[in-house]
Amino acid sequence: MFLKVQSATNLGLETIGVDVEVNIASKGLPVFEIVGLPAKSVDESKERVKTAILNSGLEFPAKRIIVNLAPADVPKEGSFYDLPIAAALLASVVNCRVPEDSLFFGELSLDGSLRHTKGGLLLALFAAENNVKNIFVPKDSANEAAIVKGVNVFAVESLSSLLLHLLNKSKIKPLEYKKEILDSFKVKPEFDMAEILGQEQAKRAMEIAAAGGHNILMVGSPGSGKTMLARALPGILPSLQDQESLEVTKIYSAAGRIPPGGSIIVSCPYRAPHHTISRVGLIGGGSRPKPGEVSLAHRGVLFLDEFSEYPRSVMEVLRQPMEDGKLTISRTMASVDYPARFILAASANPCPCGYLQHPKKECHCSEREIRRYKKRISGPILDRIDLHVEVPVVDIRELAETGGAEQFLEPSELIRERVIKTREVQQERFKNDNIFTNAEMKNEQIKNYCQLGKTSRQVLTAAANSFNLSARGYFKTIKTARTIADLANSENITEEHMAEALQYRFKEN
Amino acid sequence: MNQKSGIIKLNDSKYPALLNKIGKDVPKQLYYKGDASLLSSDCLAVVGSRRMTTYGKQIVQKLVSQIVSNGITIVSGFMYGIDATAHKAAVDAGGRTIAVMPCGIDRVHPEYQIKLYSDILENNGLIISEYEGDAQPAYWTYPKRNRIVAGLSKAVLVIEAGEKSGSLITAHMAKKFGRKLFATPSPITSILSFGTNGLIKEGKAIMATEAEDILKFYNKKDKIICDRLSLSQNNSCDRLSLSQVIMQELQAEPTEINNLARKLNVSIPEISKLVSLMEIKGQINKENNKYYVS
Numbered sequence: 001m002f003l004k005v006q007s008a009t010n011l012g013l014e015t016i017g018v019d020v021e022v023n024i025a026s027k028g029l030p031v032f033e034i035v036g037l038p039a040k041s042v043d044e045s046k047e048r049v050k051t052a053i054l055n056s057g058l059e060f061p062a063k064r065i066i067v068n069l070a071p072a073d074v075p076k077e078g079s080f081y082d083l084p085i086a087a088a089l090l091a092s093v094v095n096c097r098v099p100e101d102s103l104f105f106g107e108l109s110l111d112g113s114l115r116h117t118k119g120g121l122l123l124a125l126f127a128a129e130n131n132v133k134n135i136f137v138p139k140d141s142a143n144e145a146a147i148v149k150g151v152n153v154f155a156v157e158s159l160s161s162l163l164l165h166l167l168n169k170s171k172i173k174p175l176e177y178k179k180e181i182l183d184s185f186k187v188k189p190e191f192d193m194a195e196i197l198g199q200e201q202a203k204r205a206m207e208i209a210a211a212g213g214h215n216i217l218m219v220g221s222p223g224s225g226k227t228m229l230a231r232a233l234p235g236i237l238p239s240l241q242d243q244e245s246l247e248v249t250k251i252y253s254a255a256g257r258i259p260p261g262g263s264i265i266v267s268c269p270y271r272a273p274h275h276t277i278s279r280v281g282l283i284g285g286g287s288r289p290k291p292g293e294v295s296l297a298h299r300g301v302l303f304l305d306e307f308s309e310y311p312r313s314v315m316e317v318l319r320q321p322m323e324d325g326k327l328t329i330s331r332t333m334a335s336v337d338y339p340a341r342f343i344l345a346a347s348a349n350p351c352p353c354g355y356l357q358h359p360k361k362e363c364h365c366s367e368r369e370i371r372r373y374k375k376r377i378s379g380p381i382l383d384r385i386d387l388h389v390e391v392p393v394v395d396i397r398e399l400a401e402t403g404g405a406e407q408f409l410e411p412s413e414l415i416r417e418r419v420i421k422t423r424e425v426q427q428e429r430f431k432n433d434n435i436f437t438n439a440e441m442k443n444e445q446i447k448n449y450c451q452l453g454k455t456s457r458q459v460l461t462a463a464a465n466s467f468n469l470s471a472r473g474y475f476k477t478i479k480t481a482r483t484i485a486d487l488a489n490s491e492n493i494t495e496e497h498m499a500e501a502l503q504y505r506f507k508e509n
Numbered sequence: 510m511n512q513k514s515g516i517i518k519l520n521d522s523k524y525p526a527l528l529n530k531i532g533k534d535v536p537k538q539l540y541y542k543g544d545a546s547l548l549s550s551d552c553l554a555v556v557g558s559r560r561m562t563t564y565g566k567q568i569v570q571k572l573v574s575q576i577v578s579n580g581i582t583i584v585s586g587f588m589y590g591i592d593a594t595a596h597k598a599a600v601d602a603g604g605r606t607i608a609v610m611p612c613g614i615d616r617v618h619p620e621y622q623i624k625l626y627s628d629i630l631e632n633n634g635l636i637i638s639e640y641e642g643d644a645q646p647a648y649w650t651y652p653k654r655n656r657i658v659a660g661l662s663k664a665v666l667v668i669e670a671g672e673k674s675g676s677l678i679t680a681h682m683a684k685k686f687g688r689k690l691f692a693t694p695s696p697i698t699s700i701l702s703f704g705t706n707g708l709i710k711e712g713k714a715i716m717a718t719e720a721e722d723i724l725k726f727y728n729k730k731d732k733i734i735c736d737r738l739s740l741s742q743n744n745s746c747d748r749l750s751l752s753q754v755i756m757q758e759l760q761a762e763p764t765e766i767n768n769l770a771r772k773l774n775v776s777i778p779e780i781s782k783l784v785s786l787m788e789i790k791g792q793i794n795k796e797n798n799k800y801y802v803s
Contacts, residue, residue, distance in 0.1 A: 082628035090558045200767045206775040357797040361699055363560065367589040368619060392765050435525050462789045484778070503766075507795070 001025075001092050005084040006103050008126050009076060009121040012289060012329075012336030013250050015126035019443060020104075021068040028064040034085075036069030039077040048079075048108045049086045056112035056159040057333040063087070069198055075333065077288060080106035080117045083136065086159055087166075088189040088366030096166050102134040103127050106141070112159040114138035118256030121249055124148035131358040132202060134174075136162070140260035144253060147246070147264045187267040191228050194411040198394035199225050205389040205504055207415050210236045212483030213437030215322065215344040215384060217307070217377075220391030221361075222354045226347035229391070230272070230303045233345055235412035236303070238420045241427075244299045244436075247339055251298055255291050269300030271342075275309040283317050288472035289329035289336040294321045297342040307346035308376040315381060318344070322384040325440065341440070344385065348377065358393055386476045387504040422486045438483045446475055450482045455495040463502050477501050514542040514614070516641075525549060528660040531686050536639040536657060540614035544634040545688025547582050547607055551727055554584045554662035554683070556655075556676040557591025557669040558701050563763060563796045565669035565701065568693050569594045572666070575720035577604020579729045584609065584662050586654055587618070587636075591668050591676075593625055600632045602623075607635045607661065609655040613644030655679040664689035664726055666717060677704050682711060689726055691717040751775065752783050756802065759793055763801035 005020045025254040032046050053060050067085055069076050072100045083106035091098045107115045120141035125148055126241045127135050134152045137145050142155035148441055152174035156162050169399040193203055202218060227406050238247060249265045252258050258265075273281065273293045284292030294302060304310065321327045323343035350356040351365040352373050365373070382388075426437055429449055435441065441449065452460065464474055478493070481501035515638060517523050517539045520756070527547040529535055539548075555573060557565060573583055573595050583599040585592040587608040599606035608629055612618045616638070617626045630637060640650070641656065655678050659665055665683040667690070670676040683690050692714035695702030708714035717723055755775060770780045784800055787793045794803040 198767055200770055200777045201781065204781070367559065368621070371621065390798045392767065394767075459786070459789065463785070466789050466791065488778075495786075496778075496782045499782040499789075502785040502789070503781040 003088040003091055003098060005088045005098050006132070007081060007084040007105055008103055008123050009074070009078065009080075010122045010254055011334050012147075012338065013122065013254055013313045014293075015119075015122050017130065018074075018076070018081075018086060019070040020084040021070060022085065022092070023066045023068075024061060024089075024092050025064040025066070025329045028258060029507070030062040030064060032065045032067075033370070034067045034081075036067075036072040037075045038069065038081075039075065039448055041079050043108060045079065045082050045085060045108075048082050048110060049089065050081075051110045052086060052108040052112040053089060053093075054109060056163070056201060058090070058159075058163070061089070061093060062474070064355070068391060077106035077114075078119075080105045080119070083105060083114065083138075087136070087162065090159065090163055091166060094163065098166070099134060101132055102136060103132055104136045106136070106138040106156065108159070108241045114140075114156050114158060116140035116260035118258075120145040121253035121258075124151050124153065127151045135285060136493050141258075142175045143261055143263040144249070144258050146175045147249065149177075151379040164389065189206060189232060189270075189412065192235060192412045193232050193397075193415055194226055195234060196228055197396060197409075199229060199391060202229055202389050202391045202505070203410075203415075204209065205387050206233055207236060207419065208480065208483050208487065208504070209233070209345070209387055211419045211487055212386075212416075212426070212479070213341075213343055213439040214345045214386035214483065216346070216387040216439070217382070217385045218345070218347045218388065218389055218391045218477070219350050220347070220350065221356070221393050224283065224391045224393045226391050227305055230301070230305070230345045230347060231270075232412060232464070233301050233343075234268050234270045236415045236419055238423050239266050239415065240268060240299055241501075248299050251291050251295050253339065255296065257296070269297050269334055270303065271297040271300070272303040272305060275304070275306050277310075277314060279314050279317050282314055283321065283327055283340075284336075284338055285331065287331050287333045289331050289338075291338045294318065294327070294340040294342060295338040298339050302342040302344050305345045306309060307348040312378070313375070316378065319380055319384070322381075341436075343439075346385070347391075349373075359395070360393075382506055383409070383470075383472050385506070386480050388506045389504055418487060421489070422483065424487075425486045438479050438486070440484075441479055443475065446478055446482075450478050450493055452476055452493055452498070453495075455482070456493050456498040459495050459498045459502075461503075463498075467502070467505060468508070469505065473505060477505060480504055513544070514540075514717075514720045515545070516540050516739075517545065517548075522692065523548065525661055527552075527663065528657065531656060531660040531682075531738075534656060535660075539637050539639055539657075540641055541635060542606075542614065543630050544633050545635065547605055547633075547635045548661065550582045550605070551580065552582045552584045552607065552662040553727075554658045554665040554679065555591065555595035556585060556658065556665065556679045557595075557788055558674055558676065558704075559590035559592075560671075560701065561589055561590040561594060561669060562699065562701060562802060563799065564695065565591055566594055566698070566796070567801070568668050568694055570598045571729075572668075572693070572717070572720050572723070573598035574602035574604075576747050577602050577606075578721060578726055579720075579727070581654055581724075581727055581729070582607055584658050586611065586651075586658055587622065587626075589619060589622065596629055600628050600634065601619055603632075605632070605634055607637060609654050609657045609661070610636060610638040610646075611650040612638065613642045613645035614638045616645070618646050632657045651675060652678050656682050658704075659683040659686055659688060662688060663693060664723065665721060666691040666693070667705050667708060667714065668693050669695055669699075669701040670708075671701050672703040672707075674701075674704045677708075680708060680714065681705075689722055690714040691696075693717050751779075752787055755780075755783060755787065756792065759800055759802050763796075763799040765798050766800065769800070 124145035139155040321340035355361040356363040403501035483499040559705040623667040659682040692708045
């Protein structure tokens with residue numbers, strides 16, 4: 001008896017169809033073999049399938065069972081072949097047909113229930129693209145797959161419920177996609193901007209960064225509030241647009257980072273890896289390349305605390321994704337593209353001991369040490385950071401006494417509203433350019449969208465002379481000024497916007 | 510570098526007379542590069558902390574530029590901080606300066622100040638050392654160097670020195686050699702004030718608050734008319750523009766932008782814009798996070 005069940009495998013963000021062919025021969029010694037370059041996790045599928053079928057109260061056929069995963073020359077990995085193999089065997093045991101036009105995907109538990117399996121969304125997208133009508137996925141992964149319209153998602157709880165479905169006794173109903181699910185996945189940011197006393201300029205820089213998608217570097221002594229500011233940043237970012245949501249969810253699905261029962265990601269991702277991270281951890285890798293932190297931070301924030309402490313080799317791999325918003329990871333087994341368009345929020349101390357310019361504590365670093373420390377962040381990386389802001393130490397007591405200048409204590413929600421409005425302006429502007437934010441503008445687009453009036457050009461030229469702005473610094477200032485103008489809801493970049501943008505330039509000393 | 514260089518022995522006629530009077534520890538020879546005639550000019554040693562503050566930097570720039578324009582040579586130890594700033598201020602004002610190295614004459618120490626080194630030579634300055642060749646500096650060569658700094662000069666000016674600063678060694682040597690000692694006061698909250706304020710308090714140093722104080726000792730009248738901004742002029746107007754108010758605030762005290770905004774009750778975008786424009790015009794400068802009047 002020969003049965004064929006369709007499934008698919010994910011490689012990076014791409015999905016390839018896989019036919020699971022099962023032949024059950026009555027002649028010959030009873031064996032259960034999987035062929036088609038299975039990895040260990042696929043080979044172990046045999047034991048899971050066998051035990052799960054037995055534990056579902058069925059008999060396992062003592063026959064010669066050969067499973068072929070076609071195409072046979074592509075190495076197979078992962079635990080999701082359990083369900084297609086089990087479905088074929090069930091059909092042969094009870095002698096019914098496996099539904100056609102369907103993909104099966106999922107990992108079995110020994111008791112016959114199905115476990116959450118990574119990559120559910122990618123499978124659904126593949127089904128939609130290839131006009132496959134139905135997909136059978138574990139119940140815990142169904143919400144994630146149900147995002148895709150036009151595909152019937154059958155949430156399978158256990159092998160026995162699948163059996164009843166196959167026997168037409170108790171049909172599983174296709175899962176309906178409920179928008180309400182979304183709200184429960186909104187992540188609350190750790191801090192509200194209103195909780196941070198002082199640091200008005202840094203907050204303003206955060207607002208500009210969020211509004212225009214600019215990278216930001218904060219320099220300040222320990223305890224000045226850099227980390228707090230960065231953690232409050234997600235709170236002023238808009239929710240992801242549909243398109244962005246899908247991009248982000250795909251990456252998280254491929255990385256197996258969507259929790260059981262989870263669905264589409266609507267909040268901006270926020271990733272804050274420790275500075276001991278490896279290069280592969282940061283950009284992704286492995287023989288079958290997995291996404292790294294830069295891709296997990298796609299359309300969100302990548303916060304690198306203690307930026308100067310990152311090894312040079314790790315820091316430099318950021319160059320390409322910061323420039324292109326995507327990266328290609330090539331390894332022996334595969335070459336994979338991952339998107340990586342993130343806002344880099346980095347923080348650093350001004351010197352090795354951290355207390356340079358501190359009003360109360362003494363800095364013990366020599367000039368030489370400070371110079372060397374500053375050089376740790378290379379020119380090309382600094383060049384790709386639009387906003388440079390100092391975060392001085394705040395005298396909390398003094399602030400508390402004066403009431404902390406309450407008009408500056410805006411809650412994140414208010415700032416967020418301005419950011420959303422500004423993002424809308426940008427979306428309208430770049431609708432034909434395939435970019436989302438001002439920070440992504442290339443020189444051509446700067447020419448088109450950032451026309452400077454006479455006075456604003458004068459300010460910029462004067463600044464270029466007196467501050468020794470580099471060519472890149474010149475364009476970065478224009479981009480920042482564009483965002484400031486957008487925040488002020490102004491069509492033109494005026495002298496004021498340009499002057500404010502110059503506050504956030506990179507200062508050599 | 511196509512500069513004159515050579516060696517002056519103790520019995521040489523070119524050997525600076527003042528240095529010869531420092532007692533038994535007088536250097537037996539001086540290696541030099543540059544214009545050796547500076548050794549017999551009127552010298553003022555300007556020394557201070559390596560960990561200079563913005564305040565200290567401002568004092569050096571202000572005092573040194575006025576002093577050198579009256580023909581006085583600035584002597585210092587080429588260390589970063591006050592020393593290097595003093596050399597640089599002298600060169601920038603078109604004056605002459607002598608750098609006394611704690612290492613061999615052929616070595617630039619600290620090596621990243623190579624630009625300043627060549628600037629000093631190009632502007633008819635002088636580099637001297639009692640050590641030959643490429644000798645490394647050592648802990649004990651710094652105080653040795655200080656005795657030459659003090660020995661060459663008629664007077665020593667100490668700007669910013671902590672409690673155990675090396676500049677105090679220079680100051681005490683100057684006292685021992687019978688030289689005049691000046692010190693500028695620092696805010697008593699600053700750790701770099703203990704040394705200098707202490708010298709003034711104990712009566713060891715004369716308090717110097719303007720170039721005139723020092724120039725008087727050299728029998729020179731200040732030729733430069735100070736172009737200090739007068740506050741009272743602005744105060745007469747009853748309504749000031751915001752940038753004038755900012756200027757007033759900064760004249761009183763260098764301030765961070767956040768504090769400035771809070772004090773004047775102006776939003777950050779507004780104040781950012783104004784200070785940027787003032788910075789472009791060169792009215793104010795930013796250093797150590799704080800804006801100050803340039």
